[in-house]
Amino acid sequence: MTGPLFRAVAVGRAFPDGTRALQDTSFGMADGEIVSLLGPSGCGKSTLLRIVAGLDDATEGRIDWPDGGPGSGDTGFVFQDPTLMPWASARENVYLPFRIRGVSRDDARIAIDDALSLVGLDDFADHLPGRLSGGMRMRVSVARALATRPKLLLMDEPFAALDEITRHRLNDDLLRIQSERRCTILFVTHSVSESVYLSHRVCVMTERPGRIAADIPTGLPWPRQPDMRTSAEFAAICRRVSAALTGAAAA
Amino acid sequence: MTDSRTGWIPPTVIFAGILAGWEMLVRIFEVPPYVLPGPLLIGETFGKDSALLFSSLAVTLRITLTALFFAALGGALLAFVMSWSRWLERSLMPYAIVAQVTPIVAVAPLIILWLDGDAALVLCAWIVAFFPVLANTMAGLKSADPNLNALFRLYGAKRWQVQAWLEAPCALPYFLAGLKISGGLSLIGAVVAEFVAGTGGAATGLAYRILEAGYRLQIPRLFAALVLLSAAGIAIHAVIGWASRRLMARFGMEAP
Numbered sequence: 384m385t386g387p388l389f390r391a392v393a394v395g396r397a398f399p400d401g402t403r404a405l406q407d408t409s410f411g412m413a414d415g416e417i418v419s420l421l422g423p424s425g426c427g428k429s430t431l432l433r434i435v436a437g438l439d440d441a442t443e444g445r446i447d448w449p450d451g452g453p454g455s456g457d458t459g460f461v462f463q464d465p466t467l468m469p470w471a472s473a474r475e476n477v478y479l480p481f482r483i484r485g486v487s488r489d490d491a492r493i494a495i496d497d498a499l500s501l502v503g504l505d506d507f508a509d510h511l512p513g514r515l516s517g518g519m520r521m522r523v524s525v526a527r528a529l530a531t532r533p534k535l536l537l538m539d540e541p542f543a544a545l546d547e548i549t550r551h552r553l554n555d556d557l558l559r560i561q562s563e564r565r566c567t568i569l570f571v572t573h574s575v576s577e578s579v580y581l582s583h584r585v586c587v588m589t590e591r592p593g594r595i596a597a598d599i600p601t602g603l604p605w606p607r608q609p610d611m612r613t614s615a616e617f618a619a620i621c622r623r624v625s626a627a628l629t630g631a632a633a634a
Numbered sequence: 635m636t637d638s639r640t641g642w643i644p645p646t647v648i649f650a651g652i653l654a655g656w657e658m659l660v661r662i663f664e665v666p667p668y669v670l671p672g673p674l675l676i677g678e679t680f681g682k683d684s685a686l687l688f689s690s691l692a693v694t695l696r697i698t699l700t701a702l703f704f705a706a707l708g709g710a711l712l713a714f715v716m717s718w719s720r721w722l723e724r725s726l727m728p729y730a731i732v733a734q735v736t737p738i739v740a741v742a743p744l745i746i747l748w749l750d751g752d753a754a755l756v757l758c759a760w761i762v763a764f765f766p767v768l769a770n771t772m773a774g775l776k777s778a779d780p781n782l783n784a785l786f787r788l789y790g791a792k793r794w795q796v797q798a799w800l801e802a803p804c805a806l807p808y809f810l811a812g813l814k815i816s817g818g819l820s821l822i823g824a825v826v827a828e829f830v831a832g833t834g835g836a837a838t839g840l841a842y843r844i845l846e847a848g849y850r851l852q853i854p855r856l857f858a859a860l861v862l863l864s865a866a867g868i869a870i871h872a873v874i875g876w877a878s879r880r881l882m883a884r885f886g887m888e889a890p
Contacts, residue, residue: 511886
């Protein structure tokens with residue numbers, strides 16, 4: 384972990400109808416760090432993620448990028464749904480960020496194959512999304528986000544719709560990929576155990592208007608081992624995070 | 635019984651039953667052929683007049699298909715143009731709606747007065763046919779997943795890239811559904827225009843044959859022409875449906 388990648392300073396987001404999704408939210412991320420935003424549905428965590436991505440504008444505060452803002456392909460985004468183009472094969476979907484930047488298929492080929500193989504889909508490159516399982520579609524989505532070798536990967540409850548077995552497997556794959564690629568990951572979830580397992584730090588958010596109520600370092604050893612999920616230390620951190628979540632809801 | 639191999643049997647049996655009943659009623663009550671000809675007489679007339687009828691069908695089909703081609707092209711292009719800005723949509727849409735809601739029978743005499751021959755008929759049929767393609771394509775262009783749209787923005791896509799790689803493929807199923815409706819409408823438009831134009835001579839369409847047969851009380855021929863017209867409509871519908879399914883399957887999408 385080196386210098387800060389970005390810092391959100393007193394970020395707020397009000398909608399034209401007066402509802403406030405987000406209020407006075409400040410937090411930063413170091414390069415190579417994995418941070419989870421944890422909170423109840425509708426607490427503005429997705430809004431915060433979209434503001435960091437530049438897909439939404441803060442109405443108050445700002446995001447500081449010490450090394451200048453990210454360019455095209457510097458940020459990868461994974462939505463809750465796979466968000467794939469159903470008419471395009473897995474390979475064509477992963478090609479999209481390159482295509483937009485005017486990179487030819489040949490020049491992008493290695494990056495695409497790398498990304499697909501990173502998520503274990505080498506043999507499914509030419510399949511249409513409709514012929515893949517839910518977990519595999521999510522893998523395509525992750526591959527697309529990773530293909531441009533982004534510095535920052537933003538994930539909006541990416542595995543929430545998957546069954547637990549698939550989710551655990553994808554969590555482990557994500558950590559393996561992160562250790563290979565050394566990217567920074569901001570991960571939105573409403574699962575306490577997922578946030579603890581995946582992250583260096585868990586930022587617990589209050590209910591709408593959301594704000595960061597607690598910033599809890601998980602302090603568990605790396606690399607994570609699947610059996611860690613049943614360990615006492617893991618349970619202790621989960622309890623602490625849960626307590627913070629309950630406290631945030633009561634506040 | 636719903637198996638595709640045997641699924642055609644029940645409708646065929648019912649159809650044959652209707653024809654047999656029709657023929658029987660005509661014979662029992664001795665209905666004169668200039669009021670209601672029986673199916674056998676219609677079939678016989680169809681055979682006798684087939685050269686005339688098919689050459690008329692060719693004329694009507696030429697007008698219908700030309701109108702349909704331009705309806706598909708014009709409807710889709712107009713939808714794209716309108717999707718460029720709210721301003722364009724607001725300025726152009728009223729005219730499309732006026733063209734759609736004004737009964738074509740009322741406008742056809744003017745168009746026939748202004749334009750010559752086929753051009754007038756094609757324009758009439760086009761006016762009737764282009765709206766479903768336009769309306770459906772417009773809806774389709776707006777149907778893209780907002781998150782996919784966000785993704786395009788994240789990667790800095792230009793407007794034309796979003797349109798070509800996201801909105802156009804999303805609009806395809808809608809466009810095809812509109813085309814299916816337009817296929818039937820362009821035939822109706824062509825028939826209405828022929829009725830109004832009432833052109834005589836050798837190269838006349840099926841609608842005029844129906845009109846003419848009516849005047850001359852050649853009712854069996856009128857029925858034969860009517861059957862051919864319906865068959866043409868069904869064929870257009872079937873061909874568009876088949877082509878749509880093929881196209882959609884190629885793009886891995888469900889047919890509408």
